[in-house]
Amino acid sequence: MATSTSDRTPDPGASPRPPRSERIAGTALWAGLGVVSTLLGMAAAHLVAAVTTPSSSPVLAVGSQVIDLTPTPLKEWAIRQFGAADKIILVGSVVLVVLVLAGVAGVLARRRLALGAGLLVALVALAAAAAVVQGSVTELLPSLVAAVTGVASLWWLHAKASATSAAEPGQPRQPREAGTGASRRGVLVAAGALAAAAAVLGGAGRFITGLRSGNVDIALPDPASPADPFPQGLEGQVEGITPLRIDxxxxxxxxxxxxxxxxxxxxxxxxxxxxxxxxxxxxxxxxxxxxxxxxxxxxxxxxxxxxxxxxxxxxxxxxxxxxxxxxxxxxxxxxxxxxxxxxxxxxxxxxxxxxxxxxxxxxxxxxxxxxxxxxxxxxxxxxxxxxxxxxxxxxxxxxxxxxxxxxxxxxxxRDWATDAPIKVSTRIDTPNALEELPVGENVIGGVAWAQQKGGVDKVQVRIDGGAWQDAEMGPSVNNDYWRQWFYRWDASEGGHTVAARAISGDGTTQTPARAMPFPEGASGIQELRVTVT
Structure with a gap:
C-alpha cells in the first residue's frame, strides 16, 4: 500500500535541510571562494608577466585574441561607442567573464573539488593557448603560475570550508555547512588573507610594469634638417580649442x-x-x-x-x-x-x-x-x-x-583599403554638443587638416543651415599639419545647429557625403546642436 509523504517518518539520522537563506549564503560563499582563488592566480600570473613579457599575462593574452577574432564592424562600433576607453572595457569584460566562471568553479568545488579545479584549469588553458597564439611557447609561464596558484588556493579554501564539527554527544558527526558558525569565520579569514595577497601581488605587478614601460631618457642628436620654428597657437586665445601641438x-x-x-x-x-x-x-x-x-x-x-x-x-x-x-x-x-x-x-x-x-x-x-x-x-x-x-x-x-x-x-x-589617403576634415572643439550658451557673442573653434592637399586654406562655419561663412584662421605650420580656426558668432536666443567644413590649398572642399571609417576613412560634415539662453 502506498504511503503519503505526510505519513513518512523522518529519518532520525538524516541531517535537517538548512533554511533557504542559509543555502543561498552557502552557495554565495563557495562562489566567492572560487573568485578569490582565481584572483590570486591572476595576480600571481600578472606579477610573473610583469618581470618577463607583459603581454603574456592571461587576461591580456585572452583580450588580444578577442581583438583578433572580433569582426571589423563590431570593432568599429566599439571604437565609436567607447573611444579611447574601448580597451579598458574589453579587459574589464574579459575579467568579468572569468570571475563569473570562477564563481561557478567555486560552487562546483562544493560538491566535488575536482570539478571546480577542472574548470579553473580549463580557463587557464584557454589563456595559455591565447598566449602561444599571440607569442610563443616561452610565454606559457604566467599561465602555469595562474593554474598552480589558483588550484592550490581553491584546494586550501575547500579544506577549510569542508571542515566538520563534532555533533551533540551520542549523535553522529554531521558535515558543517560552509557559511555557518565558527567555520564561516575561519573560511572568511582565510579568503580575506588570499584576497589581500592577491591585491599585493597584483599591485606589485602593476608597479613593475609601470617602471618597465616608462619612457626612455635618451639624448637625441640634432637633426641635419630641422623643422621650421613652431608658431604660437590659439589655445591661449580661444577657450576650449585643441592645442596646436599635442603633448x-x-x-x-x-x-x-x-x-x-x-x-x-x-x-x-x-x-x-x-x-x-x-x-x-x-x-x-x-x-x-x-x-x-x-x-x-x-x-x-x-x-x-x-x-x-x-x-x-x-x-x-x-x-x-x-x-x-x-x-x-x-x-x-x-x-x-x-x-x-x-x-x-x-x-x-x-x-x-x-x-x-x-x-x-x-x-x-x-x-x-x-x-x-x-x-x-x-x-x-x-x-x-x-x-x-x-x-x-x-x-x-x-x-x-x-x-x-x-x-x-x-x-x-580584414578588407580595409590598401590605398587610404587622409580625407580633408575639420573638427569642432568648442562649443560642445547640446551645450547651453549665452545670448550674444560666442566663439566656435576647432582644428582642420588636409595633408597632401596643400594644407588647410580656410574653414567655413554654417549656422542653422544658412550660408557658409569664413572663419578666422590660426597660424599655418605646413601642409602636413593641422590648423586651428575660430568663428565669432552673434547668437540669438533659441536652439541652433552649428556646422563646419574645411577647404584645402588645392581647392578640395570637405565632402558632405557621409561615410563610416571602414574601409578607407570617415567623411561628412560635423554638425551639432546648441541652446542659446
Whole structure:
C-alpha cells in the first residue's frame, strides 16, 4: 500500500535541510571562494608577466585574441561607442567573464573539488593557448603560475570550508555547512588573507610594469634638417580649442595591443629585405648616426569618426625612409612596403606613395624626446598624408619590399583599403554638443587638416543651415599639419545647429557625403546642436 509523504517518518539520522537563506549564503560563499582563488592566480600570473613579457599575462593574452577574432564592424562600433576607453572595457569584460566562471568553479568545488579545479584549469588553458597564439611557447609561464596558484588556493579554501564539527554527544558527526558558525569565520579569514595577497601581488605587478614601460631618457642628436620654428597657437586665445601641438602624454593611441611593449634599444634591430639589392640590418645606434630630419606632422587614425578624437599633431625626428631604402636598393617588382613589428604585427604601405617626395620617415623622436614606449619606441614608421593603418607601424623591426600579390598584411586581410589617403576634415572643439550658451557673442573653434592637399586654406562655419561663412584662421605650420580656426558668432536666443567644413590649398572642399571609417576613412560634415539662453 502506498504511503503519503505526510505519513513518512523522518529519518532520525538524516541531517535537517538548512533554511533557504542559509543555502543561498552557502552557495554565495563557495562562489566567492572560487573568485578569490582565481584572483590570486591572476595576480600571481600578472606579477610573473610583469618581470618577463607583459603581454603574456592571461587576461591580456585572452583580450588580444578577442581583438583578433572580433569582426571589423563590431570593432568599429566599439571604437565609436567607447573611444579611447574601448580597451579598458574589453579587459574589464574579459575579467568579468572569468570571475563569473570562477564563481561557478567555486560552487562546483562544493560538491566535488575536482570539478571546480577542472574548470579553473580549463580557463587557464584557454589563456595559455591565447598566449602561444599571440607569442610563443616561452610565454606559457604566467599561465602555469595562474593554474598552480589558483588550484592550490581553491584546494586550501575547500579544506577549510569542508571542515566538520563534532555533533551533540551520542549523535553522529554531521558535515558543517560552509557559511555557518565558527567555520564561516575561519573560511572568511582565510579568503580575506588570499584576497589581500592577491591585491599585493597584483599591485606589485602593476608597479613593475609601470617602471618597465616608462619612457626612455635618451639624448637625441640634432637633426641635419630641422623643422621650421613652431608658431604660437590659439589655445591661449580661444577657450576650449585643441592645442596646436599635442603633448606626448595626451597624444591619441590606437593599436591592437593591450599592453605597452618593453623593448631594449641595445638589442633592437631594423632589417630591410625582400626585393632589394642587398639585405641590411641596422641598430638603434646606426640610426642615431645617420642624417635625421625633423618635421611637424599630423597623424590620423582611420577609425576616427567625423569630429572624433583620434587625430593629433606633433614634431617627429627620424631617418628619411627613402634614405634607408636607397641603402638597400629597391628592386623592380615591389609595389608595397610590408613592415613588421617586434611581435609579428604587419602593415602594408603603397611603395609609390611612401617614396613620392613626402617626408616619410622611421621616427625615433617625438616632441623633442625619444619616442614614448606607447607610441613605438625604439622606432616607428610615419608617412604623412596616409591613415595610420597603412603607414604608422609602431615598434618596427622589419621592412620587406614585396608585392600585394605576394604578401597580405593584417588590415588588408580584414578588407580595409590598401590605398587610404587622409580625407580633408575639420573638427569642432568648442562649443560642445547640446551645450547651453549665452545670448550674444560666442566663439566656435576647432582644428582642420588636409595633408597632401596643400594644407588647410580656410574653414567655413554654417549656422542653422544658412550660408557658409569664413572663419578666422590660426597660424599655418605646413601642409602636413593641422590648423586651428575660430568663428565669432552673434547668437540669438533659441536652439541652433552649428556646422563646419574645411577647404584645402588645392581647392578640395570637405565632402558632405557621409561615410563610416571602414574601409578607407570617415567623411561628412560635423554638425551639432546648441541652446542659446
Amino acid at each position: 606626448n602624454a595626451d597624444f591619441y593611441r590606437v593599436d591592437t595591443r593591450l599592453d605597452t611593449p618593453v623593448i631594449d634599444q641595445d638589442s633592437w634591430t631594423l632589417t630591410i629585405d625582400g626585393d632589394v639589392e642587398r639585405e641590411i640590418t641596422l641598430t638603434f645606434d646606426d640610426l642615431l648616426e645617420m642624417d635625421l630630419i625633423e618635421r611637424d606632422i599630423t597623424m590620423t587614425c582611420v577609425s576616427n569618426s567625423v569630429g572624433g578624437e583620434f587625430v593629433g599633431g606633433a614634431r617627429w625626428l627620424g631617418v628619411r625612409l627613402t634614405d634607408l631604402l636607397d641603402m638597400a636598393g629597391v628592386g623592380d617588382t615591389a609595389d608595397q612596403i610590408y613592415s613588421t613589428d617586434f611581435d609579428g604585427m604587419t602593415i602594408s604601405t603603397p611603395l609609390d606613395l611612401a617614396t613620392d617626395g613626402r617626408d616619410a620617415m622611421i621616427a625615433i623622436g617625438m616632441n623633442g624626446e625619444a619616442l614614448p614606449r606607447a607610441h613605438g619606441f625604439p622606432a616607428r614608421m610615419i608617412v604623412p598624408g596616409l591613415y595610420g593603418f597603412i603607414s604608422a607601424t609602431k615598434w618596427i623591426t622589419r621592412i620587406t619590399l614585396t608585392t600585394y600579390a605576394e604578401k597580405s598584411a593584417y588590415w588588408t586581410d
